[in-house]
Amino acid sequence: MEFQDELKARMQHVNAVLADYLPKESGFQKTLLSAMNYSVEAGGKRIRPIMMECTYQMFGGTDSKAGPFMAAMEMIHNSSLIHDDLPALDNDDMRRGRKTTHKEYGEAMAILAGDALLNYAYETACRAFETASGKQLERTAKALQILSAKSGIHGMLGGQSCDVECEGRALTERMVEFINGHKTAALIEASLMIGAVLAGAGDEEVGILESVGHKIGLAFQIRDDILDLTGSELELGKPIGSDVRNKKTTFVSLFGVPAGKARVERLSSQALEEFDRLGVRHEFLRMLLEELATRRR
Ligand code: GRG
Numbered sequence: 001m002e003f004q005d006e007l008k009a010r011m012q013h014v015n016a017v018l019a020d021y022l023p024k025e026s027g028f029q030k031t032l033l034s035a036m037n038y039s040v041e042a043g044g045k046r047i048r049p050i051m052m053e054c055t056y057q058m059f060g061g062t063d064s065k066a067g068p069f070m071a072a073m074e075m076i077h078n079s080s081l082i083h084d085d086l087p088a089l090d091n092d093d094m095r096r097g098r099k100t101t102h103k104e105y106g107e108a109m110a111i112l113a114g115d116a117l118l119n120y121a122y123e124t125a126c127r128a129f130e131t132a133s134g135k136q137l138e139r140t141a142k143a144l145q146i147l148s149a150k151s152g153i154h155g156m157l158g159g160q161s162c163d164v165e166c167e168g169r170a171l172t173e174r175m176v177e178f179i180n181g182h183k184t185a186a187l188i189e190a191s192l193m194i195g196a197v198l199a200g201a202g203d204e205e206v207g208i209l210e211s212v213g214h215k216i217g218l219a220f221q222i223r224d225d226i227l228d229l230t231g232s233e234l235e236l237g238k239p240i241g242s243d244v245r246n247k248k249t250t251f252v253s254l255f256g257v258p259a260g261k262a263r264v265e266r267l268s269s270q271a272l273e274e275f276d277r278l279g280v281r282h283e284f285l286r287m288l289l290e291e292l293a294t295r296r297r
Contacts, residue, residue: 003287009219010284014046014070019038021071021124035105035113039078042096043237045297047288048073048191052286055209058278069143069194072125076151077187079117080160082110090246091163093173097237122148128198135200143194144171150190159183163248168237171249177218180251184224185217208278215271216289219264223295225250226260268293 001009018040023033049070056066085092085100096295102110116267125147128140136137149155159182166175192209227236228243231253243250252260271289 001111003284003291006284007050007288010044011052014049014053014074016276017049017067018071018074019065019280021127023120032112033286035109036075036117038104039082039113039117040074042098044074044078044096046074047292048077048187051188051213051285052195052290054282054288055192056199057195058280058282058285059199059201059205061195061199065128065136066195066198068124068126068128069198070171072121072147073187073191073194075117075121075124076156077149078190079114079121081154082114082117086161092238092242094238095173095241099126107219129186132228134256136198139198139200143197146190146197147194147225150186150193154182155186155190156183159186166249168247169249172255173251173254176249176251176254180218180221181214184221185214186215186222189213206275212271212275212289215267215274216292219267219271220292222251222260222264222267223293225252226257226264227296230257231296237297243297264293 022037022040025033025037027033052070053066054074081095082101084090085095085152086102094099094100098104098111101113103283105113125144128143129137132140151157153161159179162175163179163183167178171179189210190213192213193206196206196209225243228240231240233239243253251263255263268290272286275286275289
């Protein structure tokens with residue numbers, strides 16, 4: 001299958017998995033459930049659950065046991081986007097070609113929808129225990145540990161707090177790398193690691209995937225910064241210029257677009273070199289990791 005066809009098929013599969021796990025919109029809390037689904041169903045590239053399923057398959061997984069974690073990862077990602085768009089943070093009105101959650105449901109409900117998605121993500125991930133027995137119980141517990149640690153104070157949330165605190169300040173390259181390595185790379189690391197852990201990969205292999213994810217995540221954020229300056233509003237589904245508006249110091253604001261592109265290429269090729277050191281291969285995942293360096297949305 002051609003890369004783009006397989007990407008589309010995998011994206012549709014993730015959407016089907018999400019449809020199985022997202023809450024039914026009923027009961028007195030229906031508006032909250034609708035706001036959660038509004039965000040997740042707005043689309044998005046689904047790269048994190050796709051990566052997770054790829055590493056699950058790469059290490060021999062053939063069933064749907066990664067499903068609860070794939071859905072949970074996308075829920076956490078969307079929870080972070082809802083909060084990131086709020087007036088108190090980036091104050092963005094549009095995402096993925098439609099109104100952001102607070103613009104559609106109001107600020108209070110958007111705050112709750114972000115909280116609810118984060119909590120429901122763990123409720124969903126825990127459903128993996130329902131079908132686990134033997135070794136799978138330990139692997140599921142380890143995956144849960146990775147998911148919570150990489151999303152939290154030493155992962156995405158830690159990076160985001162510095163990002164917010166540093167708005168309007170001149171930053172060093174080291175600080176920018178800390179922010180990007182946490183607010184963005186942590187969930188990409190977790191996605192690659194969790195699929196492998198669930199399939200029974202060893203610590204060394206999971207460690208290599210963590211490092212691959214870190215470099216891909218750093219590159220992903222620099223590419224995001226480049227697109228925020230030079231991308232197309234139509235392709236991105238949101239206005240460009242958010243970083244300048246929010247006075248964010250980024251790798252690109254420090255060193256310029258050409259240096260940004262060169263850094264993305266270098267990080268991406270270093271990540272692929274490490275990926276190739278794994279004893280097993282996954283051609284589609286390799287192509288996906290490579291493709292992210294030149295993504296247009
Ligand atoms: C939920 C624990 C928790 C904390 C929230 C607000 C916040 C703390 C974190 C924000 C982190 C953030 C928005 C980082 C930027 C990462 C990034 C480049 C997101 C865009 O990801 P894509 O391109 O989006 O994969 P799509 O729309 O394709 O899903």
